[in-house]
Amino acid sequence: MPQPTSSNAALPDSSGLAPGDLVATGMHIAELGIYGMVWLDHQLVSRSRYGPLVAFIEIDKPVTDSVVALIGLEDDIAALARTEAPVRLLELPAVAMINPDGRAPRLNFTIFWLPAIDRFLLLVYKASSRSDIEVELTRQVRARLIAEAEVQAKSRELSAANEELAIANRDLEQYATIISHDLKAPLRALRYLSDDAEQALRAEEPEKAAAAVTEMRALARRMSRMMSALLDYASVGRKAEAVTIVDTRALAESIAASLPRAPGLRIVIDGDWPEIVTLEAPLDLVLRNLVDNALKHHDRDRGIVRLTARDCGAAIEFQVADDGPGIPAAAHGAIFMPFRTLGGPAGGTGMGLALVSRTVEAVGGTISIHSEPERARGTAFTFKWPKSIARG
Amino acid sequence: MIARKIMLLGEIGVGKSSIAKRLVLDRFEIDYKPTVGVDVYQYVVPDEPGRPGMRLIVWDTDGNFGDAIFRHVYMKQASAAMIVGDVTRTGTIDAMCRLGMEFRDAFPGRHFSYLLNKHDLLQPGDTPRLPDTMTGAGIPLIRTSALTGDNVKDAFRAAADIIQRRAS
Numbered sequence: 001m002p003q004p005t006s007s008n009a010a011l012p013d014s015s016g017l018a019p020g021d022l023v024a025t026g027m028h029i030a031e032l033g034i035y036g037m038v039w040l041d042h043q044l045v046s047r048s049r050y051g052p053l054v055a056f057i058e059i060d061k062p063v064t065d066s067v068v069a070l071i072g073l074e075d076d077i078a079a080l081a082r083t084e085a086p087v088r089l090l091e092l093p094a095v096a097m098i099n100p101d102g103r104a105p106r107l108n109f110t111i112f113w114l115p116a117i118d119r120f121l122l123l124v125y126k127a128s129s130r131s132d133i134e135v136e137l138t139r140q141v142r143a144r145l146i147a148e149a150e151v152q153a154k155s156r157e158l159s160a161a162n163e164e165l166a167i168a169n170r171d172l173e174q175y176a177t178i179i180s181h182d183l184k185a186p187l188r189a190l191r192y193l194s195d196d197a198e199q200a201l202r203a204e205e206p207e208k209a210a211a212a213v214t215e216m217r218a219l220a221r222r223m224s225r226m227m228s229a230l231l232d233y234a235s236v237g238r239k240a241e242a243v244t245i246v247d248t249r250a251l252a253e254s255i256a257a258s259l260p261r262a263p264g265l266r267i268v269i270d271g272d273w274p275e276i277v278t279l280e281a282p283l284d285l286v287l288r289n290l291v292d293n294a295l296k297h298h299d300r301d302r303g304i305v306r307l308t309a310r311d312c313g314a315a316i317e318f319q320v321a322d323d324g325p326g327i328p329a330a331a332h333g334a335i336f337m338p339f340r341t342l343g344g345p346a347g348g349t350g351m352g353l354a355l356v357s358r359t360v361e362a363v364g365g366t367i368s369i370h371s372e373p374e375r376a377r378g379t380a381f382t383f384k385w386p387k388s389i390a391r392g
Numbered sequence: 393m394i395a396r397k398i399m400l401l402g403e404i405g406v407g408k409s410s411i412a413k414r415l416v417l418d419r420f421e422i423d424y425k426p427t428v429g430v431d432v433y434q435y436v437v438p439d440e441p442g443r444p445g446m447r448l449i450v451w452d453t454d455g456n457f458g459d460a461i462f463r464h465v466y467m468k469q470a471s472a473a474m475i476v477g478d479v480t481r482t483g484t485i486d487a488m489c490r491l492g493m494e495f496r497d498a499f500p501g502r503h504f505s506y507l508l509n510k511h512d513l514l515q516p517g518d519t520p521r522l523p524d525t526m527t528g529a530g531i532p533l534i535r536t537s538a539l540t541g542d543n544v545k546d547a548f549r550a551a552a553d554i555i556q557r558r559a560s
Contacts, residue, residue, distance in 0.1 A: 093429065150483070
């Protein structure tokens with residue numbers, strides 16, 4: 001749409017047409033309803049209009065009364081009169097202002113500032129109308145996109161559910177083994193002890209009966225501890241833990257300060273310990289159990305437990321290494337299983353490393369052991385703790 | 393009566409146009425017609441104690457814009473946004489959450505709500521899984537049904553209340 005000009009000369013590209021011909025052509029197109037024009041004053045009041053396409057715009061009223069799509073844009077439109085940019089226009093394409101009957105033509109709105117006549121010009125023209133076939137194609141393409149996205153989402157959900165099911169099945173199998181094996185033995189012992197107590201009472205030997213009852217009580221306490229430990233183990237990864245900023249060095253130092261140990265055993269903290277956003281309690285549990293194990297199972301008066309950390313990109317690699325007696329390779333597979341102990345101090349349930357391993361796995365990490373007591377003393381547990389936590 | 397511009401944003405097919413039609417025309421159309429460009433509706437939220445009536449200019453946008461909508465002229469001077477997801481399609485809920493965060497960054501201080509639409513399609517006891525960032529962030533989370541009209545008008549009335557409070 002050429003801008004109005006005050007010159008009477010034909011425009012350079014008009015092939016000899018007089019300005020009057022151009023105006024007549026423009027008027028004809030506007031009268032056909034292909035476009036319409038509205039002239040606005042500085043207050044954005046419609047002062048005149050041309051063409052049936054803009055017949056809905058009321059004269060001498062703010063243009064926003066008729067073109068509600070311009071509400072909120074008043075400042076942007078007013079700014080066109082103040083800028084020095086060569087092209088001063090604001091375009092609002094493909095807008096349908098829905099009537100109470102639910103229908104409306106889709107229109108493009110372009111507003112120009114015309115300094116020569118000190119007016120804004122609102123040019124309104126029909127947005128390219130789509131054929132029924134195009135609309136149907138658009139509808140079908142979108143329906144397909146929706147269906148594909150839905151299939152992908154369902155597939156991800158199914159895959160996650162299958163993984164959870166596999167873990168649940170593995171857990172169930174493990175708990176069945178634990179209950180049938182590890183808890184059956186003390187139950188059998190309880191039965192024998194109760195038989196002993198009964199026989200002692202019949203034989204009027206109260207001291208023997210009392211001794212059997214004392215042993216039964218100790219066994220019951222041990223079973224209770226085992227059950228509690230088993231419940232803790234089962235709940236790993238299922239508690240709603242809070243993610244927080246953790247200063248890993250401060251955490252390691254607080255663990256080192258809190259654990260009892262022989263005076264000759266030192267804890268050394270080395271490496272690069274960053275602040276990470278993670279689950280603090282589970283990380284505390286893992287580090288604390290590993291350090292506590294290293295201290296408890298050390299067989300000498302003097303020794304070092306060394307804690308190191310390093311950034312591995314997607315994860316932090318922590319290591320707890322000691323110079324204790326080491327763990328034979330044959331036992332490496334079993335130490336992470338529940339209720340497995342390698343001897344050492346009495347009173348342990350054999351759940352410490354099982355809890356450690358399960359906790360690391362629950363956050364998407366990995367843990368490994370390195371120990372070759374036949375070649376050198378010491379054991380090193382290394383675990384990778386992801387920076388981004390996998391939530392169960 | 394003051395007029396405020398409010399955007400309806402969300403993935404394609406989540407029911408933005410159905411919500412707008414339910415709000416303004418009080419009807420639901422079974423036949424799905426994709427929005428191309430933008431449809432602009434007017435809805436007057438009636439006077440209430442403490443808040444004068446408000447004319448909401450509701451902009452129902454084309455879901456194909458995705459995140460690019462925030463750079464479009466359509467968004468200029470928007471006072472608030474209703475960001476819509478389809479409770480039966482988890483992907484649209486994730487997209488709703490992303491759009492919410494983008495809106496917060498692009499229009500700091502402006503109000504927005506999440507509309508969990510098509511609530512009527514859930515079976516009793518079904519609970520949609522929502523991203524962690526969506527819950528507990530103080531952003532209104534409203535379950536709507538354009539089919540039944542549940543909560544649609546309430547959602548826009550609540551938005552008008554907040555727009556008014558923030559302006560005063």
